[in-house]
Amino acid sequence: MSNDYLRAPIDPNSAQSLEAGGLRLDLVDTADAEQFGSWLQAEARGFHDGAASDETIAGQVAGLAYRRTTGVWDDTAADAASPVATVSSWSTPVTVPGERAIDAWAVSAVTVAPTHRRRGIARAMLEAELRTARSLGVPLAMLTVSEATIYGRFGFAPAVMAADWKIDTRRAHWTGPTPDGRLNFITVEQLKEQGPAIVEKVRLQSPGEIEPWPLFWDRALGLTGSEAERPKNLRVVRYDDAAGEPQGFATYVVNEVAGDVFGHSLEVRIVSTATDDAYAGIWRYLIEMDLVGDVIAPLRAVDEAFAWQISDFRAATKTRQRDHLWTRIIDVKAALEARRYSAHGSIVLEVSDALGFAEGRFLLSIADDGTARVRDWPGAAPDNAAIVALGVSELSALYLGGVSAATLARAGRITELHAGSASAIDASFRSPITPWLSIWF
Numbered sequence: 001m002s003n004d005y006l007r008a009p010i011d012p013n014s015a016q017s018l019e020a021g022g023l024r025l026d027l028v029d030t031a032d033a034e035q036f037g038s039w040l041q042a043e044a045r046g047f048h049d050g051a052a053s054d055e056t057i058a059g060q061v062a063g064l065a066y067r068r069t070t071g072v073w074d075d076t077a078a079d080a081a082s083p084v085a086t087v088s089s090w091s092t093p094v095t096v097p098g099e100r101a102i103d104a105w106a107v108s109a110v111t112v113a114p115t116h117r118r119r120g121i122a123r124a125m126l127e128a129e130l131r132t133a134r135s136l137g138v139p140l141a142m143l144t145v146s147e148a149t150i151y152g153r154f155g156f157a158p159a160v161m162a163a164d165w166k167i168d169t170r171r172a173h174w175t176g177p178t179p180d181g182r183l184n185f186i187t188v189e190q191l192k193e194q195g196p197a198i199v200e201k202v203r204l205q206s207p208g209e210i211e212p213w214p215l216f217w218d219r220a221l222g223l224t225g226s227e228a229e230r231p232k233n234l235r236v237v238r239y240d241d242a243a244g245e246p247q248g249f250a251t252y253v254v255n256e257v258a259g260d261v262f263g264h265s266l267e268v269r270i271v272s273t274a275t276d277d278a279y280a281g282i283w284r285y286l287i288e289m290d291l292v293g294d295v296i297a298p299l300r301a302v303d304e305a306f307a308w309q310i311s312d313f314r315a316a317t318k319t320r321q322r323d324h325l326w327t328r329i330i331d332v333k334a335a336l337e338a339r340r341y342s343a344h345g346s347i348v349l350e351v352s353d354a355l356g357f358a359e360g361r362f363l364l365s366i367a368d369d370g371t372a373r374v375r376d377w378p379g380a381a382p383d384n385a386a387i388v389a390l391g392v393s394e395l396s397a398l399y400l401g402g403v404s405a406a407t408l409a410r411a412g413r414i415t416e417l418h419a420g421s422a423s424a425i426d427a428s429f430r431s432p433i434t435p436w437l438s439i440w441f
């Protein structure tokens with residue numbers, strides 16, 4: 001999708017409801033550095049970050065201008081130029097099962113100033129985002145969340161989980177393959193040039209993955225801010241296959257551990273690998289690092305293959321596992337037809353949606369090749385069809401193939417109207433590749 005979303009008008013419903021409370025919902029002109037800078041500082045304050053330096057703000061003004069940037073202003077506030085609430089959004093492809101992607105409405109930077117909380121401002125902004133996405137024909141919305149208690153009421157649900165891993169390198173001897181590629185140290189500047197092409201090879205492999213944006217690289221590589229603020233201990237290693245083609249990279253830092261001169265802790269920042277060989281080459285390199293007692297790898301997939309590539313299964317532990325990407329189906333037909341399925345069949349979905357976007361009774365007909373057609377289906381279900389009643393949150397949780405319908409049925413979150421329907425949904429919906437999103441947004 002082009003950047004048309006930048007010009008879409010402000011949602012009139014939310015503008016009116018906020019106006020009734022003396023507040024103004026408006027778009028920020030991201031070409032106006034002063035206005036955009038003020039919005040960025042309000043966002044930082046909303047997340048309890050310190051005031052950003054002029055250099056950081058200048059970098060963000062340049063790097064985030066492609067996002068639809070919305071604020072809420074209280075013209076009676078002492079600093080009336082500074083918004084009391086922020087949200088930003090953009091349309092970007094997200095990978096769905098079948099190594100393909102659909103446009104999704106990414107929502108980020110949702111903050112309301114502590115002086116203005118719990119009077120419905122976030123609700124007005126979120127509903128405006130969903131209506132705007134709908135008006136632009138974007139079938140899915142998504143976000144990564146600070147708290148798991150906020151977004152369910154708007155029809156979002158966790159669809160991609162993530163895990164923080166810790167590997168005890170003294171116990172974890174590498175038993176996986178030894179690939180014939182080679183590893184090379186490269187500079188962060190080289191990675192900024194070469195990394196996007198590698199990540200692009202990887203993107204369609206995991207449902208849930210999205211395109212990183214240019215400023216993502218600057219942040220991840222410590223290239224924002226002044227020279228003095230840049231990290232000095234960030235290492236970058238690239239894996240090239242036997243033919244010399246770059247197929248993966250890792251960025252990491254090695255930290256001293258107090259009281260243990262030779263025992264360091266290696267913290268993985270990014271590992272991105274396009275082939276199984278690159279995966280084995282990079283993880284072997286990290287796990288076998290000398291003078292390192294443990295490898296800390298945050299925000300990884302919940303079923304990392306490296307757990308099966310070491311001598312002691314208990315040497316790799318998940319120190320935390322939790323929801324990461326939340327999705328919200330806006331257009332049931334477009335969303336469900338965009339992905340591929342693992343088993344053919346007919347499924348009737350009775351979807352309820354308090355906001356109305358996804359409400360309806362639909363027939364999903366999945367062909368032998370995994371493609372699907374969705375029709376409104378008010379009538380009786382075809383013979384042998386699975387039938388379930390569920391909310392849009394539950395359908396959104398199932399969408400990327402990482403959540404079990406049988407579990408949701410056991411939890412009372414979906415209702416089987418024919419016995420065995422949840423298992424039929426799982427046979428079709430579950431992705432053979434566990435969904436994973438490697439970044440926050």
Ligand SMILES: CC(=O)SCCNC(=O)CCNC(=O)[C@H](O)C(C)(C)COP(=O)(O)OP(=O)(O)OC[C@H]1O[C@@H](n2cnc3c(N)ncnc32)[C@H](O)[C@@H]1OP(=O)(O)O
Nearest residue numbers: 108109110111112117118119120121122123143145146149
């Ligand atoms: C995608 C992202 O950007 S995630 C980041 C979210 N932002 C943050 O965590 C920054 C700090 N927090 C904040 O800025 C604000 O407290 C926000 C944005 C979370 C909420 O803003 P508010 O304007 O106070 O929310 P609002 O009054 O519209 O509440 C909407 C609903 O969410 C509920 N709610 C709001 N905040 C929370 C919370 N932290 N936990 C649980 N429920 C919440 C309200 O009770 C309300 O429920 P209801 O409408 O069903 O009665």
